Every structure is written in structure tokens, then in C-alpha cells.
Amino acid sequence: MASMWKRGPIKVKGQIIRFLRWRPEFSIHEDLVQTKLVWIRYPELPIEYWHEKILLSMGKASGHPVEVDRRTPHGTMGNYARVLVEVPMSGTRVEEIQVERKQPGKNVLFWFKQRIIYEDGIGRCTFCKKLGHLVEQCRSKKNNERNPAEEDRRPGRTL
Template identity: 55%
Template sequence: MEETGEEISQGPKGGWPPDRGRQALITDFLKPQVREKEGESLPEHPMNEPFSAEQDVAEEGLPKIIVPQDAYEERLQGFRFSLIGRGNFKFISMDDIRKEARETWNLKGGVKMAPMGKGYILFKFEKEGDMAALWRRSLTRVAGHVLRFQRWKPDFDVHAKNINIKLVWIRFPDFPLEYWHEKILLTMAKAAGRPIALDRCTRATSMGSFARVQVEIEMGASRPEEIQVERRQPGMGEIF
């Protein structure tokens, strides 16, 4: 552009030259674009609701807002088959993890990965079976370094002191065969942690010496060595 040395003229109140006209403001783009026709009302949407300066105030003095429960539950559905992984990004990268997933995880569907900070990664699987297979492994190795998994949960905060979770196998030795039922075994396993699955031999009742159940426990938490099992007397309801 050639400089002429001429000063650009401004409007009588300063600002942009008169030929520029009114400039769009950011608030213009935040306004609802749906126009209300005569005799019709705008669809329900938070942007269409009138602003009110009066708001509920929490005990801490902060404004209190109640989010739409249906929208929250709809969003939760997207994380049904999600895991949280944690690795050391000093030694591995997201590209390393994606390569490992393609080459060795044997996934039946896709998986989306998103770094969350503090070494945490969100894994959103398309297939429940893929999620379950990785979760049961508890950890895997990427470029020679450990990537540890835990189940995603609502309100997960990377800055909070998160409890480390691991999967372990527990045994019920000398187990009576009439108790070899998946529902019974998973119920009993709650005494040690969160029950996940039975092993193949236990499901098939192919080993009569012990039953084995996989459970999710907190690292460092104590485990009971014995539990007391009770059931109800048929026809009487008495526990014995």
C-alpha cells in the first residue's frame, strides 16, 4: 500500500471513518438467531429466557445455578464406555499411544483419546467389549512405559487427590459347587471390592477346588481374609 501522508478522517465523535458504518459486536453473535413470528413463541432454550438479576445464592455467597438434568444425563451417556488412563508424558506421547492402540489392542471399534492434563487421558470407546478388555488388563505398556487404566466416573478432577485403583483376582477356596453361580459369586466378591468378572474356568465350573473373581480395589487398602456367608431359609425367610 502506498503511503500518501494524508491523515485518515474520522467521524465527528472520533472512532472509525463514517464509511465503515456500524461494526458488529461480539454480543450480536450471542443473540438467538430464531425470529419469533406473529402468534408463535420461541422454542425453549436457555438463550431465549429473559435475564434476571435476581439469582439464588449459595451459602458461600456464590451465584447458584441449577443445570438441566435431562441435558446432564444425555451427556453422561456419551461416557458409558470410557476409561481414564494415566502415563508419563516425559517418556511417551499421544502419538505413541495411538500407534499402540492400532497395532496391539485388537479393538473391534474406534476409540477417541483426549489429554486431560496431569498425565491423565480420556479414552472413549465405541464398543463396550473394547473398554472392558482394556479395563480388565488394568495396565498396558506403551514404548516400554506403563499406561494404567481406571473406570471413568462423573466429576473426575485431575487436580484432586485421586485414589489409585487396580484390578486383582481373589479366590474362594474349597467352594461348595451349589454356590457356583455368577450372581452369588459377584455378590460375595463385594466384600473385597467392586466385582468385575469371573474367570473362564469359574464360569465353566471346570475347576472344583476354588472359584476366582476379578475385583477393583483401592491400592493400599486392606482385604478381608474371611467372610461370613448367609442365606434365607426357603419358605420361612429366616437367615441362617
């Protein structure tokens, strides 16, 4: 039982299932989901990195990797690789990672930056840095614009 909780989401007959410990008074209407499953893309990733072990290792930078898209190892996706990752709903997202490896036959490290694209369509506000909305809908920005005088009246602020 404990090992199931530690593993995170598992796949059963093509469906992703996540087991959680039962809690008294649990309500699906009140408890907020803290994580979600998201497909991430690695655009223009060199083909020598399209191995399951490497892609799952790269997915750890974004969250808890669950699986590699079944078409990715065969190279049928085009110019990107895909990994299903369990990501936290709050906080900031990793938009770029550094991929390192030793050059074959040498002890020299080779590295490059790899962009990450999230396929969930959730916007990220550039003002408050939260997920779920864009800067145009940001309440924090609207409140800040309405009350600029309050910003100057904070304790410790000198004019």
C-alpha cells in the first residue's frame, strides 16, 4: 500500500490512475487538486536523446515523469519528443533546461539548452507569476493599478 502511494500515477489498461491515502471527512468538492498531468514537448531535440530513459530523466526538471509518448521512440512525432509529467498546479514552471553529456571517446562535457513547451493551455501571468490566467485578467495587477498611492504608504517606504 505504501509503495503505491510513493509511485505516483500508474497506467492501468491505458488509463492513468493516482492512488491517495484515504482521509476522514474527504470531499471531492472541497479538496483542491495540487498536481495535474501535462504532456510536455521538447522541440528540436536531437534524435540521439529520444530514448525513454533520457526523456524521463529530462522530465524530472518539470515534475514527476509518468511516461513517454508511444510515438516518440519511433520518431513519428516530427520535430519534437513528448513526455507525460505530473506537475504542481502552483509555482513557476521550468521553461528551459540544460542537457549535458560526455562526448563519445572523450572526457569533455557537451551541453545545450532545451526549450520545454507545456500542452495544457494554462496561461501564466507575467505580472504575478501564477498559473491559470494571463496578465490581462490579473487581479493583482488591476488592484495595483487602482491603488498606486497605497504602494507608497507601506511601512519602511521612503519618499
